[in-house]
Amino acid sequence: MSGLWHNAGWHGKAIALLLLLAFLAAPLVSDRYLLSVLILVFYFAYLGQAWNLLMGFAGQLSLGHALYLGLGAYTATALWTLFGIGPWIGVFIAIPVAAAAGMFVGWLGWRFAIEGVYFALLTIAFAEFTRIGFDHLQITGASGGLFLSVNGPGADKWWNLGGGPLLYYYLSLILAVGATFLVARLRQSSLGYRWLAVRENPEAAQAVGINIFRARMIAMLISSSMTAVGGVFYGFYYRNLFPSQVFDISRSIELILAPIIGGLGTIFGPVVGAIILTPLGESLTGLMEAFGINAPGAKLIFYGIVLMIIISLRPDGVWPWLARHLKLDGARK
Numbered sequence: 575m576s577g578l579w580h581n582a583g584w585h586g587k588a589i590a591l592l593l594l595l596a597f598l599a600a601p602l603v604s605d606r607y608l609l610s611v612l613i614l615v616f617y618f619a620y621l622g623q624a625w626n627l628l629m630g631f632a633g634q635l636s637l638g639h640a641l642y643l644g645l646g647a648y649t650a651t652a653l654w655t656l657f658g659i660g661p662w663i664g665v666f667i668a669i670p671v672a673a674a675a676g677m678f679v680g681w682l683g684w685r686f687a688i689e690g691v692y693f694a695l696l697t698i699a700f701a702e703f704t705r706i707g708f709d710h711l712q713i714t715g716a717s718g719g720l721f722l723s724v725n726g727p728g729a730d731k732w733w734n735l736g737g738g739p740l741l742y743y744y745l746s747l748i749l750a751v752g753a754t755f756l757v758a759r760l761r762q763s764s765l766g767y768r769w770l771a772v773r774e775n776p777e778a779a780q781a782v783g784i785n786i787f788r789a790r791m792i793a794m795l796i797s798s799s800m801t802a803v804g805g806v807f808y809g810f811y812y813r814n815l816f817p818s819q820v821f822d823i824s825r826s827i828e829l830i831l832a833p834i835i836g837g838l839g840t841i842f843g844p845v846v847g848a849i850i851l852t853p854l855g856e857s858l859t860g861l862m863e864a865f866g867i868n869a870p871g872a873k874l875i876f877y878g879i880v881l882m883i884i885i886s887l888r889p890d891g892v893w894p895w896l897a898r899h900l901k902l903d904g905a906r907k
Contacts, residue, residue, distance in 0.1 A: 589900065597747055601740055607662035609739050615852045616746035617807065622844025623753040624800035625687045629830070630839035631757075631766060632793035633773030637691065638679075638697030640825035641704055642672040642798040646805025647815055651722055652714050654810075661735050665806045669799045675700070676798025680791050698823060705821035714815075722813040735810040742811050749807065750845065753800060760796070768792055773839075801829075824874060831877055835884045837891025846893045851880065 600612060621643070628634050649671045650664035661665075679700050683693045709717045735741065760766045768789045771779040776786050809815055819825065836847025858876050862869065888895050896902075 581612055587621075590900075594628065594751070601743055606739060609743055611856050613739065613743050613746045613811070614856065615802065615848050616743075616750040617811075618829065618832050618852055619750040619845045619848035620746070620772065621801060621804045621829040622848055623750075623757050624834070625795050625830050626833035626838065626840075627757055627760070627800070628793050628797040630833060630843070631761065631769040631773065632790055633769075634790055634793065635694040636697040636797075637694045637823065637826050638701035639695070639797075639801055639829055640821050640823065641679075641701040641731070641744050642676055643800035643805040643808060643825065643829070644701075644704065644708070644817070644820040645672040645675055646802030647809035647820055648708065648714055648720065648805075649802075650806040651809040651815060655720065655722060655885050656713070661806055661810055665803060665895055668802045668806050672802030672805070673795055673799045675704075676794045677791060680794035684787050684790050698826075701821050701823065701826065705817045708817035708821065717817060717818040719814055722810065735764045742807075750848075754841065754845060756800075761841055765789070782815065790806070797893075804829075827874070828877075831881060833891075835881060835892060837893035840891065842897075843891050843893040846896065847891070850892060851877065854880065 597612070601609060604612070621639075625636065625639050628636055647666040649668035650661050651665040653659040653667060654661060672796075679697060682688070683696050688696055708714060714720045735745075768779070768784050771782075771784055772786050772789050779789075780786050805820075808820070831851055832847030833844040834847065835843075836845065836852055837843030855873050855877065858873060862872060884892065
């Protein structure tokens with residue numbers, strides 16, 4: 575990250591600091607609705623970084639990341655609901671649960687040379703299988719959903735993530751900034767260069783001694799673990815979970831759009847993509863509610879249209895083009 579900061583130039587550093595200060599001060603001038611939109615921006619930026627690490631850096635297409643999101647969410651919320659174990663402890667149990675699932679999917683796919691679109695189908699299959707399983711798992715409410723009580727002992731305390739939107743705002747901001755720093759550090763590490771070599775030419779990478787299977791498994795381990803943390807945030811922020819929503823393929827698609835629109839394989843692409851896409855989607859939802867229109871799939875159709883426009887105009891994503899115009903050449907990738 576230090577190299578990225580050094581190469582950004584004075585104007586790049588000034589823009590970054592001004593944006594960070596603006597986000598830190600935003601709750602002072604924002605109403606509750608704007609605060610909720612910003613929370614979603616940071617949330618999708620964080621999840622976009624997690625997925626981008628696997629696809630953008632290691633070149634492995636996953637369309638089933640809702641699996642790790644759902645496992646993280648259900649593990650932490652079930653621990654709180656059934657045993658009173660708070661989220662700050664539950665997250666350290668949710669991470670290995672989701673990571674184990676990710677490692678199994680990765681091992682099954684890469685050990686048997688399942689590549690490309692077939693690996694993507696494998697990830698979808700595991701997410702769907704888990705969704706069906708949780709639809710019949712009575713201990714977590716089955717298809718009827720799992721609901722977090724807001725009136726139980728300690729449920730309103732910040733250490734149980736029971737605070738108001740301000741708590742979730744700063745927590746989501748910390749997650750987004752922390753993920754960006756982590757991804758930037760990994761990108762410039764020897765591991766990051768091995769990922770890029772595996773992504774660009776696996777045969778050549780193997781020929782120079784890179785263990786392709788190990789590099790991919792590490793990427794899956796980190797990506798699924800990060801996604802599980804996002805799942806814990808999701809569960810306690812919305813305070814209800816339904817298998818048909820949290821494990822659905824539409825959830826996986828939703829979290830991969832920001833890095834694709836912002837710039838796949840770049841450090842700041844997921845952040846820029848989330849800043850562009852999330853307010854547009856929420857504005858569409860608000861307009862539909864104002865006019866009394868009930869069209870559940872309208873947001874996904876809208877996302878698809880935006881995606882087609884961006885791919886047509888900026889195939890590499892918005893961030894490389896934006897960085898070039900802001901003369902941030904050192905931070906373009």
